[in-house]
Amino acid sequence: MSPADFQDEFVSYLSSPQLPNMPTRTLAALTIYRNTVAKGLIDALAANYPTVLKLVGNEWFESAAITFAHLHAPETPILAEYGESFPAFLAEFPPAVDLPYLSDVARIDRLWMESYLAADAASLPASILQGLSGDQLMSARLQLHPATRLQSLKNSAVTIWLHNQIEKAGELSVDNSDEDALITRTANGVSVMILCVIEYRFLLEIQKGATLGEAAMTALGINPEFPLAATLAKLIGAGCFVDATFT
Amino acid sequence: MTLLTAGLGFKPEHLTDALNCSVSGMWYEVHAENYMVAGGVRLNMLDALADRYPISVHGVGLSLASADEPDRQHLHKLKQVVERTEAFVVSEHLAWNRWQGAHFPDLLPFPRTSESLNIIARNIDIAQNALQRKLLIENPSLYLSLDTHGWSETDFLKELVKRTGCGLLVDVNNIYVSTHNVGGSATDYLDQLPVDAIGEIHLAGHVREKTDDIELLVDNHGAAICDDVWKLYQHLINRTGARPTLIERDNAIPAFDELLSERNLAAAMMQPVESEQRHVAC
DSSP: OOHHHHHHHHHHHHHSSSOOSOOHHHHHHHHHHHHHHHHHHHHHHHHHOHHHHHHHHHHHHHHHHHHHHHHOOOSSSOGGGTTTTHHHHHHHOGGGTTOTTHHHHHHHHHHHHHHHHSOOOOBOOGGGGTTSOHHHHHHOOOOBOTTOEEEEESTTHHHHHHHTTSTTOOOOOOOOOOEEEEEEEETTEEEEEEEOHHHHHHHHHHHTTOOHHHHHHHHHHHOTTOOHHHHHHHHHHTTOBBOOOOO | OOOOOEEEEOOGGGHHHHHTOOOTTOOEEEEGGGGOSSSSHHHHHHHHHHHHSOEEEEOSOOOTTSSSOOOHHHHHHHHHHHHHHTOSEEEEESSEEEETTEEEEEEEOOOOOHHHHHHHHHHHHHHHHHHTSOOEEEOOOOOOOOTTOOSOHHHHHHHHHHHHOOEEEEEHHHHHHHHHHHOOOHHHHHHHSOGGGEEEEEEOOOEEEEETTEEEEEOOSOSOOOHHHHHHHHHHHHHHOOOOEEEOOOSSOOOHHHHHHHHHHHHHHHHHHHHHHHHHHO
16 A cells, blocks of 8 residues: 555544444554544644633533534644634534624634734834824824734624633623724733724724825714824724834 | 753743753753744744753654655745754654645654655655755654554664664654554664664653553653653663753643753763763763
8 A cells, every 4th residue: 555545544534433343453543543633623723712612611612623623624734823714614503503702702812813923013103193293194004013903793792702801701791782803912912902983994994005194084974073193092002003104 | 062961842831930941951842833923922932942042943744754745835934943943953753644735733653665765755855955954853652553564663764864864853752652552672672773863862751541451552741751761761871872852741731840850850861871971982
């Protein structure tokens, strides 16, 4: 048997739901390989989706993780990247039908990990606001930091996610509303916050390439009392933008 | 230059203790794949560690025993980690875990035939050329008895050393586990290894698992090193002299000091053989 044929056959033993009849010793050995692979995949997903694990518990999570892993093996040995489609899988996973927020909570776990592992870059400092004229500020095009993520979510997922970062999270009542999350990274680590609709639209325009002036006009169109300076200070303070020079 | 004696596998939860450890000859080993990321805290930790200690880079994803050639993109990322840490040694496994674009987080077995020898020698050549340096190849822990082996594992490793110029990473616990599971004598195995090729030694713990009437040892890196493995280690270094020796622990990770005690024991066991080496050299 060629090495390629052996590997094809071995993978069929790793992947099949049940092993065929074979000598007890061979079965015991194959079971160890199957268990090690399964544990590796479950552990990787658990590390990448810690809030989902906390919400559903070990047994439920393992069952979901194994079902997912049979459909989607890792494409690389870099396991921090594994499970990109786990949130979408959870949205369709029948046992999760009574947990409508779970898929969006998983999305936040994923964005947290993306932010955590994103490239380094200096953040735009707060002092930038003092050194610019009004015209310079309004014509500036800010770039989001490589670790910044912006995402609209449903079912109060951000509130649920934030609540479950507390070690002994108590009861939480939610209204299943839509929420917008901003995920950023500073020297203190990754942080997740809820943006109000107007802040979200303002930042979304910047992300699309609008100048601060254009983005502010969009925001003012939604609410004429949009607090531009305070919003900008809040976003800069969160490490939202990459450092730049302005002319 | 300080002689590198025994080191520890780096665990992020031990960062502060690891950075403040001042024992002589200390070094750390990192799993390459954990640092194949764009930026952030992981790379900051790696840089801080590499600033203060010699680093060994241990890969788990090259899949050298795959029928296919190593993934070039993965090799490129491995090279980046090796260069970033200025690693004093780079190692990988005599195993496979990539199959048709899918990755299995384990180190899988294969029949040691002349055909697989040709393939693995080709893959080691590709990897060493890409990295522009020697790889140490680690013996795997085996669970499955195959009747299609044409080569003993030690002859297979010796031939790989001869053909590719690679070195060996001898995992003493893997030898203990494998010989228990698939037969053979651990001391005979150690005695057949080519001493000059051995660039690093691994020591770790294992567990016993019983299914029906079959008891197999599982190399889980989740327990203290057992007495028999320490004895085999002594047997090995009596032959080889002092070699950089790693205490591997990836599961049920205890306090740093507990791992440091095992590390210090390995370093102490190396001292007499090291002075004997010097005496012979004089």
